[in-house]
Amino acid sequence: MSATNTRGEVVTDEQTQDDEAQVRPFAEFLVMQGRGATHDELSLRLHELVAAVQETGKAGKLQLTIEVKPLSKGDTHTLSVTDTIAAKMPAGERPVTVFFTDKDGNLTRDDPRQMRLPLREAEDRRKEPKEVAR
Numbered sequence: 001m002s003a004t005n006t007r008g009e010v011v012t013d014e015q016t017q018d019d020e021a022q023v024r025p026f027a028e029f030l031v032m033q034g035r036g037a038t039h040d041e042l043s044l045r046l047h048e049l050v051a052a053v054q055e056t057g058k059a060g061k062l063q064l065t066i067e068v069k070p071l072s073k074g075d076t077h078t079l080s081v082t083d084t085i086a087a088k089m090p091a092g093e094r095p096v097t098v099f100f101t102d103k104d105g106n107l108t109r110d111d112p113r114q115m116r117l118p119l120r121e122a123e124d125r126r127k128e129p130k131e132v133a134r
Helices: 024-058
Strands: 002-005 010-012 061-072 074-088
Touching: 010 061, 024 074
Parallel strands: none
Antiparallel strands: 002 010, 061 074
């Protein structure tokens, strides 16, 4: 197993000195957290986020929050670690619809201030196309 010392150097267990604190790589923690479920969900959410950004051309966000607290009062050696994953996907453009309000304040697609034209559906008088001999 390898670790990172306080100077940012990656060292193996054999290189570890007792008087220097060793920092475990975050990726190792992430794979262990939630028995790998956190890593798997982050991977999936990142893939979905990238697809949504490509589709909409807008920015999105993936956020991992890690909470660390003592498992019980007075015991700072045994810790409880929980995580929360939040994804903010970019929203696509929603269609705009124009409405008017009637005298009662209801939405309507027709402008009540405008006269109605007496329109009716026209009969289809098109004929079948004729075949031309060659």
